[in-house]
Amino acid sequence: MCPDYENDYGVTSYIAFLDSLIDEAKDVMYLRKARILSNYLGSDEEVAQLFNGIGTDLVPNFEIYKDVRSNIQDYYKKKWRTWMSEFFHTHFNSPWTVMAFLAALFAVLATGVQTVYSVLSYYKQP
Structure with missing residues (x-):
């Protein structure tokens, strides 16, 4: 300079x-x-x-x-940003963990939908 x-x-x-x-x-x-x-x-x-x-x-x-x-x-x-970043860095560090999480989420949602329909069909029976 x-x-x-x-x-x-x-x-x-x-x-x-x-x-x-x-x-x-x-x-x-x-x-x-x-x-x-x-x-x-x-x-x-x-x-x-x-x-x-x-x-x-x-x-x-x-x-x-x-x-x-x-x-x-x-x-x-802002601590929540740090916590979320650490969470994603720790638990979703590869594509396989993301796919496994999505598959588990789908299984839980499908089980919930099945439970709701079975309860509703039980109460509709004469």
Whole structure:
């Protein structure tokens, strides 16, 4: 960055913002899965080291991403979203578990419908 050039420090602020989000390889993995980052370096650990090293001497404008940071904090303050996310990540991590759940749900619903019809037919008999 040239100190004589007037700018809003958008690039350095974005790098500093990503540096604040990335501390370890697991953070890079989450950002890759959300399609926020693309990793062409090789490992997620290398990307984490790159952002942690490159963000040390930056002069960012923290006001640019203040709304994004507050929206992220508001999102994670809602516990039910975290619980639902953990539930789906734990119990529905493969297509087979989703199919098994749908099959079990269908079986329970079919059993319920059969029970209702058998009770109704019992009371209609003379």
